[in-house]
Amino acid sequence: MKNQQKASIMSTTLTxxxxxxxxxxxxxxxxxxxxxxxxxxxxxxxxxxxxxxxGSVHAYLPMLVSGILIQSILNAAAGSGQxxxxxxxxxxxDRFKTLPISAxxxxxxxxxxxxxxxxxxxxxSLGTAFAIGWRPSVNLIMIACVxxxxxxxxxxxxxxFVLIGLLVKNAELIGxxxxxxxxxxxxxxxxxxxxxxxxxxxxxxxxLNPVTITISAIRAIMxxxxxxxxxxxxIISGIIIIAIFMPLSLMVYRKNN
Amino acid sequence: MENEVAxxxxxxxxxxxxxxxxxxxxxxxxxxxxxxxxxxNGAGKSTLINMMTxxxxxxxxxxxxxxxxxxxxxxQVRSQFSVTGQSATIDRELSARENLFLFGRLNGLNRxxxxxxxxxxxxxFDLVQSADHxxxxxxxGMLRRLDLAISLIGNPSILFLDxxxxxxxxxxxxxxxxxxxxxVKNGTTVLLTTQYLEEADQLADRIALIDxxxxxxxxxxxxxxKLVGGLQLKVTVEQxxxxxxxxxxxxxxxxxxxxxxxxxxxxxxxxxxxNKVSEILDKILASKIMLSSFKIDAPSLDEVxxxxxxxxx
Ligand SMILES: Nc1ncnc2c1ncn2[C@@H]1O[C@H](COP(=O)(O)OP(=O)(O)OP(=O)(O)O)[C@@H](O)[C@H]1O
Ligand SMILES: [Mg+2]
Numbered sequence: 046m047k048n049q050q051k052a053s054i055m056s057t058t059l060t061x062x063x064x065x066x067x068x069x070x071x072x073x074x075x076x077x078x079x080x081x082x083x084x085x086x087x088x089x090x091x092x093x094x095x096x097x098x099x100g101s102v103h104a105y106l107p108m109l110v111s112g113i114l115i116q117s118i119l120n121a122a123a124g125s126g127q128x129x130x131x132x133x134x135x136x137x138x139d140r141f142k143t144l145p146i147s148a149x150x151x152x153x154x155x156x157x158x159x160x161x162x163x164x165x166x167x168x169x170s171l172g173t174a175f176a177i178g179w180r181p182s183v184n185l186i187m188i189a190c191v192x193x194x195x196x197x198x199x200x201x202x203x204x205x206f207v208l209i210g211l212l213v214k215n216a217e218l219i220g221x222x223x224x225x226x227x228x229x230x231x232x233x234x235x236x237x238x239x240x241x242x243x244x245x246x247x248x249x250x251x252x253l254n255p256v257t258i259t260i261s262a263i264r265a266i267m268x269x270x271x272x273x274x275x276x277x278x279x280i281i282s283g284i285i286i287i288a289i290f291m292p293l294s295l296m297v298y299r300k301n302n
Numbered sequence: 303m304e305n306e307v308a309x310x311x312x313x314x315x316x317x318x319x320x321x322x323x324x325x326x327x328x329x330x331x332x333x334x335x336x337x338x339x340x341x342x343n344g345a346g347k348s349t350l351i352n353m354m355t356x357x358x359x360x361x362x363x364x365x366x367x368x369x370x371x372x373x374x375x376x377x378q379v380r381s382q383f384s385v386t387g388q389s390a391t392i393d394r395e396l397s398a399r400e401n402l403f404l405f406g407r408l409n410g411l412n413r414x415x416x417x418x419x420x421x422x423x424x425x426x427f428d429l430v431q432s433a434d435h436x437x438x439x440x441x442x443g444m445l446r447r448l449d450l451a452i453s454l455i456g457n458p459s460i461l462f463l464d465x466x467x468x469x470x471x472x473x474x475x476x477x478x479x480x481x482x483x484x485x486v487k488n489g490t491t492v493l494l495t496t497q498y499l500e501e502a503d504q505l506a507d508r509i510a511l512i513d514x515x516x517x518x519x520x521x522x523x524x525x526x527x528k529l530v531g532g533l534q535l536k537v538t539v540e541q542x543x544x545x546x547x548x549x550x551x552x553x554x555x556x557x558x559x560x561x562x563x564x565x566x567x568x569x570x571x572x573x574x575x576x577n578k579v580s581e582i583l584d585k586i587l588a589s590k591i592m593l594s595s596f597k598i599d600a601p602s603l604d605e606v607x608x609x610x611x612x613x614x615x
Binding site for chain 2: 056057060061063064067068071072135136137139140141142143145146293
């Protein structure tokens, strides 16, 4: 009776990622995280602080663009924990579990969907900056490298939020928790302000913040047009985060499923 | 082919902490049959479905679906059935059409067949008008229909339905029944749970009665109803002092013991006892007894259970 073929892991994972993106697309909340926020932040900070910090909007943009890029991408990454928990709590994961697909497909779909959301968010940050007058001084290949670096670090961070999503049972709590973490991490960094304007004790905190290191690495690439050791360090940190949080998440996921 | 077993449940038990939710239950469901699990809240119906659909592991016992073991062959088992859970689990942000398409793909249909099946099911379940609206705008009945449609997109040979009609208005409930009966005509085996005796009676070829995790009885609806007896006469009198005279009138006419509870008198009516009902009413009125109600009722689920459990102990 059941006449269909067993679907391949590849195609079911892509279907699941497709679902994930459709959900983002139809959900104003998620959509605003990914699309509206990078636009608003670029405009807001650009026009509000441009004059104070750099003398003009135009002069501020090269600094701001890297900050907003990372901020938007981390922000989009932080959404994955809540989304995952909402799916688990709604019971739809149970329904997925009764399908003839691999148990990890729903999780994989979430993470591939995440990567695409991050890409979208990154493109929009750069696009908005471009629209209000930012002109990169490096070639497109280097910009692509920067984008990939940002997406990679964002994606590895989303594994942290996936673990939170698997451990904390309340979706709203995860939502506000993720937002606070991201707010603190990105505002206690050099994302939108030069470090030297801060009081000394804050400067040392900000300098230790991994977000600051990532943004500095990206700024340096955008300025010089060359890869640097800080960027390599960022990649290594990403790998370490994945090496820790992927197995942990998979373990918890497997246990619950 | 007629008597091939689709679902075989053998000595299944499940505990949650100290609480025994399912206690040593066994039954077989034949291919092409509608099998009803009937029981009140907390009886263990959903827990049984969860174990049959590989979502939970039984503490004891064995379940085979089309000859495949739910624990050791869970992946193959999952390609044998679909399940519609007690509460609709559908992506609310997505449209009906998108939901159907995605589940078609996840069930292994290619893009074209997934689209084609989606359209067919939208028509079958009367959802074409709202196919592109976000599911969050759907009424309870539409949601239930879509939920069932999603379960059917992979043409499952076995379908589990956990309380498919709870919360539906009578018209939508009938629509649901028709849809389920149509499926069975095409060869699907259906296991459904319900709290309504009437529904089990209308739909199911065989019924298993469960209460407190135990299987109380398993039989054809007609046989089960024989066990409890048919219709009941229920009389309520206004004054306490009318109870005894009324009781004696009824007992004299029917020749049966009347069950008395406060001012309520209940007695089981044998077949063809309708003519005697008017005789009883005439005599009561002639004795100037004031009635607050006088009615003939089918036995409620409670009464079925009561008589079953009492009969067993
Ligand atoms: N995950 C769980 N953890 C603890 N107890 C549970 C769990 N699931 C069910 N129970 C308990 O097991 C018993 C049977 O529950 P179940 O959901 O199977 O009943 P049901 O027959 O489906 O009832 P209803 O008609 O209300 O849906 C109940 O007492 C319930 O509280
Ligand atoms: Mg239930």
